[in-house]
Amino acid sequence: MSDDSLDTPEREPAGPETSANEKAYWSQNIRLLWTLMTIWFVVSFGAGILFRDFLDQFAIGGYPLGFWFAQQGAIYFFILLIVFYSVRMKQIERQYDLDD
Template identity: 45%
Template sequence: MKEENARAYWAANLRLILIYIAIWFAVSYGCGILLVDELNQIQFFGFKLGFWFAQQGSIYVFLVLIIKYAHSMNKLDRKFDVHED
C-alpha cells in the first residue's frame, strides 16, 4: 500500500470512528442524562423512556454501532483494496 493511499485509508477510518463515537455519545449522554426528564414523559414497554435509555438503550445502540462499524470498515477495506477475502 502506497504512503498516500495508506494516509487516505487511515483518515477515512478515523472519520468513521469519530462519527460512531459522536452518535454513541449523543445517545448515551444526551438521552440518558441531559434529556432524561423530557424522555421520562414517554412510556416504553412500561418503563420511562429516559430511564430505559440510561439503563439499556445506550447499550443496545452501542451494539448496533459495533455491527455498523464492522460493515463500514469492510466497505472501506474493499474501497482501498486491503480486504481479506
C-alpha cells in the first residue's frame, strides 16, 4: 500500500490575505474585550463603591440603589455582559467566516 492511497487533504500555507483577515478578527475581538472589561470595572467598582452615595438617593424594592448594585445589580449586569459578548462574538466570527 502506497502513501498515495491515503486521502489526506493538504493545507496550503496561509497567505497575506489570511494574515490580514486574522489580524482584523483579533483586533475586533480585543477591542470588544477591552470595552466590556471597562464597562465591567465601572459597574462593579463605580456603582458599588465610588458612586454609592449618589445612587443611595434612589431605591429599588425598598433598598438603596448603591447597596442593591453592590449586592445584586452588578451580578445581573455581568450576566448581561456575558450574553452580549457571546452574541457579538458570533457576529464577528460570521463576519470573518470563522463560525462553525
